[in-house]
Amino acid sequence: SQTIHQWPATLVQPVGSPLSLECTVEGTSNPNLYWYRQAAGRGLQLLFYSVGIGQISSEVPQNLSASRPQDRQFILSSKKLLLSDSGFYLCAWRGTYTGELFFGEGSRLTVL
Amino acid sequence: GENVEQHPSTLSVQEGDSAVIKCTYSDSASNYFPWYKQELGKGPQLIIDIRSNVGEKKDQRIAVTLNKTAKHFSLHITETQPEDSAVYFCAASPNTGFQKLVFGTGTRLLVSP
Numbered sequence: 001s002q003t004i005h006q007w008p009a010t011l012v013q014p015v016g017s018p019l020s021l022e023c024t025v026e027g028t029s030n031p032n033l034y035w036y037r038q039a040a041g042r043g044l045q046l047l048f049y050s051v052g053i054g055q056i057s058s059e060v061p062q063n064l065s066a067s068r069p070q071d072r073q074f075i076l077s078s079k080k081l082l083l084s085d086s087g088f089y090l091c092a093w094r095g096t097y098t099g100e101l102f103f104g105e106g107s108r109l110t111v112l
Numbered sequence: 113g114e115n116v117e118q119h120p121s122t123l124s125v126q127e128g129d130s131a132v133i134k135c136t137y138s139d140s141a142s143n144y145f146p147w148y149k150q151e152l153g154k155g156p157q158l159i160i161d162i163r164s165n166v167g168e169k170k171d172q173r174i175a176v177t178l179n180k181t182a183k184h185f186s187l188h189i190t191e192t193q194p195e196d197s198a199v200y201f202c203a204a205s206p207n208t209g210f211q212k213l214v215f216g217t218g219t220r221l222l223v224s225p
Contacts (some may be wrong), residue, residue: 035216042217043201043204043215043216043218044156044201044215044218044219045215046213046214049212079172086118089153090156092155094147099144099146099205099213100146100158100161101158101213103155103156103157105153105154105155106153106155110182
């Protein structure tokens with residue numbers, strides 16, 4: 001069966017520090033991968049999606065970047081965090097033949 | 113691009129009552145409409161979905177209806193239970209390639225015993 005792992009689960013970072021959130025998927029190959037951010041009252045905002053290794057599409061201009069160095073690995077990064085980067089970050093994968101998104105448990109980021 | 117609006121933002125019901133959450137979308141090309149349930153501190157999970165060639169779909173106590181002409185769809189939960197308390201998100205997929213979902217802003221449902 002397929003599983004998705006996301007880490008770290010929580011982190012508190014100072015403004016201006018770097019960020020790296022990692023997501024891996026097991027039990028499937030060539031998944032579509034997504035990073036969403038959930039801010040209070042704003043629902044789920046799509047940040048990046050990837051249809052293959054090295055292929056990244058950005059949905060909104062921002063202080064973040066994404067990379068996909070391996071088929072089942074998706075990384076969210078920032079060189080210098082802003083207060084506005086605080087939120088709950090969710091990684092997800094989508095199978096080739098279904099529309100269902102499978103989400104990880106999320107990473108709660110607090111920037112102080 | 114696609115825009116999904118969801119109402120209400122919060123909904124409180126008594127156990128056993130029905131709950132209805134409504135969403136509208138803007139892109140007439142959207143053809144896939146899932147609903148997700150998110151429990152506290154967890155990632156959302158799919159509970160039901162509907163495609164544009166179907167007007168209604170039911171799974172036990174939950175049902176979804178779709179009106180493509182009006183571009184709106186709704187989630188209906190009957191005989192609500194305290195464990196139904198969660199945040200519910202609707203979404204629309206704006207293209208047939210299923211590349212991405214656009215989510216509504218969520219509805220916090222509270223079911224009181």
